[in-house]
Amino acid sequence: MLTSIKTNEFRGDKSKELGMMYFRVALILFGAQLLMGLIAAIQFIVPGFLFELFDFSVARMVHINALVVWMLYAMIGSVYFMLPDETGVETVGIGLGKLAFWVLTAAVTVVVLVFIFIQVGSGTETSIWLINEGREYLEAPRWADIGIVVVVLTFYWNVFATYMKGKQTGIMTVLIADLFALAGLYLAGMFFTDNISMDQFWWWWVIHLWVEATWEVFVGALAAYALIKIIGAKREIVEMWLWIEVLMLFGSGILGLGHHYFWIGTPEYWWEIGALFSALEPVPLVAMFVHVLYDWGKEQGKAKAEGHPGAVMNNGPAMAWIVTNAFGNFLGAGIWGFFHTLPQVNIYTHGTQFTAAHGHLAFFGAYATILIGMMYLGVQYAYGVKKLTSTFKSKMAIFLIVFGVLGMTVALTIAGYEQVLVERAELGGGWTAFFAAQDLPWYIQAQVWRAMMGVVTFVGFIYLVWDLLTIGKHAKAAQAAAE
Amino acid sequence: MANKKVSVWTDIQFWRRSAAWVTGFATILLIWLSFDTIGQITMGTNADLKNGVDKRVPAATVINYHIDYKMNKKRGHEVPVIGEKQLFFGKEWSPKDAEALLRLGKLTEQAKNCMDCHTLLGNGAYYAPDLTKAWLDPAWQKGGPMQGMTGKNTVEEAMAEFLQHPSQYPTHARMMPNLGITAEEAKGLVAFLKHMSSIDTNGFPRNFSKTVAQFKAGDTNAH
Numbered sequence: 004m005l006t007s008i009k010t011n012e013f014r015g016d017k018s019k020e021l022g023m024m025y026f027r028v029a030l031i032l033f034g035a036q037l038l039m040g041l042i043a044a045i046q047f048i049v050p051g052f053l054f055e056l057f058d059f060s061v062a063r064m065v066h067i068n069a070l071v072v073w074m075l076y077a078m079i080g081s082v083y084f085m086l087p088d089e090t091g092v093e094t095v096g097i098g099l100g101k102l103a104f105w106v107l108t109a110a111v112t113v114v115v116l117v118f119i120f121i122q123v124g125s126g127t128e129t130s131i132w133l134i135n136e137g138r139e140y141l142e143a144p145r146w147a148d149i150g151i152v153v154v155v156l157t158f159y160w161n162v163f164a165t166y167m168k169g170k171q172t173g174i175m176t177v178l179i180a181d182l183f184a185l186a187g188l189y190l191a192g193m194f195f196t197d198n199i200s201m202d203q204f205w206w207w208w209v210i211h212l213w214v215e216a217t218w219e220v221f222v223g224a225l226a227a228y229a230l231i232k233i234i235g236a237k238r239e240i241v242e243m244w245l246w247i248e249v250l251m252l253f254g255s256g257i258l259g260l261g262h263h264y265f266w267i268g269t270p271e272y273w274w275e276i277g278a279l280f281s282a283l284e285p286v287p288l289v290a291m292f293v294h295v296l297y298d299w300g301k302e303q304g305k306a307k308a309e310g311h312p313g314a315v316m317n318n319g320p321a322m323a324w325i326v327t328n329a330f331g332n333f334l335g336a337g338i339w340g341f342f343h344t345l346p347q348v349n350i351y352t353h354g355t356q357f358t359a360a361h362g363h364l365a366f367f368g369a370y371a372t373i374l375i376g377m378m379y380l381g382v383q384y385a386y387g388v389k390k391l392t393s394t395f396k397s398k399m400a401i402f403l404i405v406f407g408v409l410g411m412t413v414a415l416t417i418a419g420y421e422q423v424l425v426e427r428a429e430l431g432g433g434w435t436a437f438f439a440a441q442d443l444p445w446y447i448q449a450q451v452w453r454a455m456m457g458v459v460t461f462v463g464f465i466y467l468v469w470d471l472l473t474i475g476k477h478a479k480a481a482q483a484a485a486e
Numbered sequence: 487m488a489n490k491k492v493s494v495w496t497d498i499q500f501w502r503r504s505a506a507w508v509t510g511f512a513t514i515l516l517i518w519l520s521f522d523t524i525g526q527i528t529m530g531t532n533a534d535l536k537n538g539v540d541k542r543v544p545a546a547t548v549i550n551y552h553i554d555y556k557m558n559k560k561r562g563h564e565v566p567v568i569g570e571k572q573l574f575f576g577k578e579w580s581p582k583d584a585e586a587l588l589r590l591g592k593l594t595e596q597a598k599n600c601m602d603c604h605t606l607l608g609n610g611a612y613y614a615p616d617l618t619k620a621w622l623d624p625a626w627q628k629g630g631p632m633q634g635m636t637g638k639n640t641v642e643e644a645m646a647e648f649l650q651h652p653s654q655y656p657t658h659a660r661m662m663p664n665l666g667i668t669a670e671e672a673k674g675l676v677a678f679l680k681h682m683s684s685i686d687t688n689g690f691p692r693n694f695s696k697t698v699a700q701f702k703a704g705d706t707n708a709h
């Protein structure tokens with residue numbers, strides 16, 4: 004992944020090179036995210052750990068911000084990677100794209116340093132502009148928000164102009180519309196109000212309409228592209244499925260926003276609307292899962308019938324991560340989301356470790372997986388490898404990360420049950436009820452398991468980095484030896 | 487397949503159009519509902535409070551009133567009940583001063599990043615108690631452990647004292663860190679918390695808040 008900086012085999016495909024630049028930063032931020040998660044997880048079981056030096060709130064803030072930012076980086080990287088393939092022309096503004104990359108990276112560095120070293124400000128507008136906006140996931144101070152908007156506009160212009168100039172495939176048409184909505188939604192999180200209900204109302208517009216509408220459609224488009232690229236799936240079929248997915252994802256996800264409007268001061272009609280539409284949200288996730296496996300089986304069967312017995316895919320690790328995505332999305336977002344999406348359940352589970360269980364499996368299953376798959380695709384082309392097969396390290400990486408995240412999810416689900424039943428159902432919330440549940444032996448045990456599974460995840464991440472750094476070089480050498 | 491339509495179900499055109507229509511329809515419905523909701527969650531006025539008009543989110547001057555959280559038979563869950571006038575930090579706040587105080591409180595809540603440990607209206611982090619109805623929590627009332635620990639005589643003074651020196655009043659090994667909250671900021675935060683407890687949250691949290699003593703004694707709360 005690194006060698007490719009100088010000696011890449013993109014043969015003048017500057018857009019893919021730019022994509023790799025985004026992937027590298029994404030991977031670094033992913034590592035930072037995991038380290039911060041580990042600190043926060045330890046603080047649950049050893050409360051004095053880094054107390055008043057690097058408090059839970061700081062570790063958690065960096066954990067979830069690094070998460071969102073690495074995913075956005077990897078998403079931008081993926082788009083730059085696929086753009087020339089889809090449009091058939093070179094991306095128009097590479098210079099501008101590079102400039103935007105450095106501006107964004109400088110801004111992210113400053114924001115992270117301020118989060119880590121300054122942490123909090125006084126109760127003034129200045130703090131919100133310069134230090135910390137204090138709204139979960141959107142903690143980036145306002146100056147950085149504005150910078151992000153400018154950079155994203157540059158990116159969008161680049162994609163749009165290339166699209167207009169080149170071929171306009173179905174995948175690109177979906178992406179163009181989707182990215183517009185994705186970028187526009189960020190604006191809904193950029194103002195101050197002293198009304199906490201209004202604050203949360205708009206905050207969910209960004210968070211929910213990102214992860215349960217625009218990001219999901221983005222993943223649909225990525226998977227479509229990757230299936231064509233990796234197993235040679237037929238474009239007509241893939242694109243028809245993509246439109247069906249868009250229909251179902253937006254049809255359920257947009258009004259599914261109502262499942263966050265049960266208890267924040269908003270009117271009762273959201274109970275019915277939120278319940279109905281969000282209960283439908285798993286349907287497209289099942290469809291996406293079926294689609295990926297079906298296409299894979301179909302191409303494999305076709306190859307066999309034509310007398311080519313081997314695997315059809317030209318990138319083993321990428322395909323493994325994409326299949327994990329299909330299943331993880333369904334499991335984390337679909338099943339774990341459905342668990343707590345009806346108001347009758349949510350009145351008890353709202354804001355508990357149960358929510359955290361769902362948040363982890365959903366973000367990981369739906370997004371981390373496919374974006375890692377795209378990184379493997381990047382490595383394959385950076386080294387000019389015709390067929391990339393999984394190494395021992397690739398297998399360790401995917402096994403340990405998936406096992407670790409599943410383990411954390413199960414542990415948090417158990418902790419969540421304990422908390423829901425004791426703090427919420429038996430004791431009715433409140434200060435003492437909260438601590439009564441936190442002190443339950445089974446709850447503490449679950450938190451210990453979560454921390455251990457976090458370590459497993461982190462070891463898997465080390466394998467992942469190691470693999471991404473070496474797999475291309477070795478495959479290239481093997482390919483040269485065979486030729 | 488080329489130009490003859492075999493079936494509408496395998497027609498890309500059909501699915502593209504349907505996707506556009508469904509998305510458009512869902513978006514319009516969401517925007518329409520949002521207008522209605524925004525109207526309902528806009529803060530009320532001081533006059534509403536004086537005239538006993540219930541608002542989902544009352545005016546900042548709600549800090550001048552006693553607030554309770556009571557079962558409402560008709561709605562089937564607890565709702566905030568705004569009662570008699572009550573001094574807040576020993577005085578009655580004019581609309582202008584109350585608004586400024588609430589604003590300071592909300593700014594402080596954001597600048598100190600409360601939501602990355604606590605939940606507000608149930609959203610945020612799960613390391614520390616939910617603050618939605620913290621103002622009404624028995625722990626802070628007369629005779630409650632938190633008020634007792636700070637040695638103050640009112641909920642607001644006890645909360646403000648705790649917020650300025652949280653690690654001096656530990657209740658558990660897991661403590662709140664000192665965030666450098668000033669006396670003024672603490673007042674603002676308490677106003678923010680009191681205001682939040684007056685928001686109509688459709689009965690969240692439910693059965694707020696049985697005491698641990700009741701729980702331990704096996705009290706069923708049946709009357």
Ligand code: HEM
Pocket residue numbers: 139214215219262263281282284285332335336337339340341343344345349352353354355358361362363365366369370608609610
């Ligand atoms: C990939 C898609 C998804 C992602 C990444 C995701 C992520 C999250 C996260 C991080 C939260 C917690 C937000 C917070 O910090 O307050 C959350 C909350 C929630 N999600 Fe999802 N989610 C996804 C899909 C779904 C789906 C499909 C459903 C329903 C079927 C769902 C139902 C819910 C509900 C009901 C909550 C509120 C939990 C509460 O009241 O505490 N999610 N989601």
Ligand code: HEM
Pocket residue numbers: 037038039040041042043044063066067070358359360362363366367371408453454456457458460461610611612613
């Ligand atoms: C080393 C592994 C990890 C550890 C130890 C860890 C730990 C934590 C901790 C302690 C929190 C705070 C939860 C709370 O407020 O109670 C958290 C929140 C969160 N983490 Fe992780 N995490 C890890 C990996 C991940 C991964 C891989 C993802 C997603 C790809 C992720 C996504 C999230 C999200 C979305 C939240 C916010 C959840 C919510 O508000 O509901 N984490 N994590």
Ligand SMILES: [Fe+2]
Pocket residue numbers: 211215259260262263
């Ligand atoms: Fe949602």
